[in-house]
Amino acid sequence: MVSISERTCSVCKTKKPKGKLVRWVIIEGKPKLDAKKILSGRGYYCCKKHKGNIDKFIKIKKIKK
Numbered sequence: 416m417v418s419i420s421e422r423t424c425s426v427c428k429t430k431k432p433k434g435k436l437v438r439w440v441i442i443e444g445k446p447k448l449d450a451k452k453i454l455s456g457r458g459y460y461c462c463k464k465h466k467g468n469i470d471k472f473i474k475i476k477k478i479k480k
């Protein structure tokens with residue numbers, strides 16, 4: 416059995432294999448692309464196509480610090 420770890424996109428709620436998503440970490444209230452998946456903190460997986468929407472997404476979430 417092949418296990419593919421799936422993550423849900425935080426923006427559009429679509430389930431996708433981890434490799435198809437990019438991880439964003441909120442650092443000091445700002446989204447930072449965690450390309451190497453090494454940053455600690457609250458991470459969000461999103462489709463690559465949402466790159467331009469991350470700021471908006473963060474505001475909707477009302478994430479502070």
Ligand SMILES: [Zn+2]
Nearest residue numbers: 424426427462
């Ligand atoms: Zn998405």
